Amino acid sequence: MLILRLLIILLVGFSTILHGSHFRGGTMTWRPWNNVPSGSAVTIQVRERWSWNRTFNSYYNCDDTKIAAHGNVGQAGSYYVTCVDGNCGNWTKMDTLVNCTDYSVALIVSSGEHYENQTFPLNTSFSxxxxxxxxxxNLHKGGNQPWSVVCRIDTTIRPDGYINTSPIAVSLPIIYKQVNIIQVHVVQMADYVDKTDILRCRWSSSSGNINNVDECSGTCNGIPNVSYLNESTCTFEFELTVAGQYAAVALQIEDFYSSSSTTPMSSVPLQFLFYGYNLSSTLNCTTPPAIIGNLPNRACIGVPIGSNVTEYIIVEIYCPGHAIVDLVSSVPTGMTKSTIIHSSPNIYEIILSWIPIEAQYGPQALCAGAIDNIQLQSNQWCMTYLVGFESPAIIEPILVQGSASPIGTVFQNQTLFSIQTTMAVYRPTLNGTYIYFTDATANNTLVQKFDCGWDPNVIYTGYTTIIRFPVAPWIPG
Known part of the structure; x- marks a missing residue:
């Protein structure tokens, strides 16, 4: 077992390296190729994503060469996804061999994903x-125990006449958290096809669930000192207490047709690891790096199929002598990463490149975390690409003197403003999405801001978004 001497000297708790058995978590999601019912059957695309100990044996190793060659992670014929409940007759077992997409030398982890199409009758459900x-x-709970990752597929026609698409959730496979500090963690979950569905997040359970099977085996309730889980935002609070120990997270993300629905239309799993560390008191600076751009955490943008997508991961360090040495990531199949670029004294960049293909239609998630030379990890930064869609553009209004459009003269009693877009816009699920009004005559000082996610004064009507001021704040002049 390789233990970096630098870590022993500088950082207590990072000297315990992943060891033992090889599973590191994963997820499964699904979508119909055509959500409009036609005939008596539907073709479903099932997506599986798994993470492994990359040093377990050569089959589980991933590196840049294997990614470039579209190589695999796993051993063909070793493990399968099988049907465990419901109408199983039409499910063909799915090999868990996946295309290599990510790896981290520091975290000793390889990840990959695989898509498979299978056809099922309409109005059937199974897990x-x-x-x-x-x-x-070395787990807080469930060490050296079996894993169980369970997904519910339901082809029942929805009340709106369509076939359902499951939500997605995304995470890095391993996330570092300092011990003896109350941590708040948010899991990005989304359903960008069925935009009005109600998403809820819950802990995976051993019984009494929609899947009718054990969803988490030995790692059910695997995080210590959990104080709450907000099901609507998938936000939970916890505290790790043992440095050098891992804790397994097992969640189910479920979609409901309305707020009054009691039975989910699907249930998708997400399992990953936290790692507890303790900072040495001899360190002069212990501020972790941060991913600062270009897009905000949990952003969503549309990208056409076949387009050239370039994303810049910009990382800032705050401690003298620290440097970014690794970027742990979870990216879609086909996305490549550049080497780490030291672009200015405290700034590092990694360039991601990708051409989405037709099989990737729908939401595709990206998560990243930067690691410095003493193994401090940035907070997880995630975003979602909506493949096959273009992001709506704001239609620039024509300036007409005396109008009440977003530009031009604004009357003192003006309380309604509207923004027109080239595509329909819906209320976002991303926290911290705002519309700002500023005063250009006073150095762009803030007049008022509206939270697009929850403020009832932001009204979405398709191609037009209306912003309503309860009281007109304008000063004549």
């Missing part, structure tokens, strides 16, 4: 599971 052994030994 599929990836269950085998084992998790790593």
């Amino acid at each position: 599929i599971a990836f269950s085998a052994s084992a998790w790593l030994l």
Whole structure:
């Protein structure tokens, strides 16, 4: 086992490296190729994504060469996703061999994903599971125990006449958290096809669930000192207390047709790891790096199929002598990463490049975390690409003197403003999305801001978004 001497000297708790068995978590999601019912059957695309100990053996190793060659992670024929509940007759077991997309030398992890099409009758439901052994030994709960990752597929026609698409959730496979500090963690979950669905997040459970099977095996309730879980935002609070120990997170993301619905239309799993560390008191600076741009955390943008997508991960360091040495990531198949670029004294950049293909239609998630030379990890930064869609553009209004449009003369009692876009716009699920009004005559000082996610004064009517001021704040002049 390789233990970096630098870490022993500088950082207590990072000297315990992943060891033991090889599973590191994953997820499964699904969508119909055509959500408009036609005939008596529907073709469903199932997506699986798994993370492994990259040093377990050569089959689980991933590197830049394997990614460039579209190589695999896993061993063909070793493990399968099988049907475990419901109408299983039309499910064909799915190999868990995946295309290599990501790896981290520092975290000793490889990740990859695979898409597979299968056809099922309409109005049928069943649960599929990836269950085998084992998790790593060094877990807060469930060490060296079997894993169980379970997904519910339901082709029942929805009340609105369409076939459902499951939500997605995304995470890095391993996230570092300092011990003895109350941590608040948010999991990005989204359903960008069925935009009005109600999403809820819950802990995976061993019984009494929609899947009718054990969803998490030995790692159910695997995080210590959890104080709450907000099901609507998938936000939870916890505290790790043992440095050098991992804790397994097992969640189910479920979609409901309305707020009054009690039975989910699908249930998708997300399992990943937290790692607890303790900072040495001899360190002069312990501020972790931060991903600062270009887009805000949990942003969503549309990208056409076949387009050239370039994303810049910009990382800032705050401690003298620290440097970014690794970027742990979870990216779509086909996305490549540049080497780490030291672009200015405290700034590092990684360039991501990708051409989305037709099989990736719909939401595709990206998560990243920067690691410095003493193994401090930035907070997780995630975003979602909506493949096959273009982001709506704001139609620039024509300036007409005396109008009440977003530009031009604004009357003192003006309280309604509207923004027109080239595509329909819906209320976002991203926290911290705002519309700002500023005073150009006073150095662009803030007049008022509206939270697009919850403020009832922001009204979405398709191609027009209306902003309503309860009281007109304008000063004549």
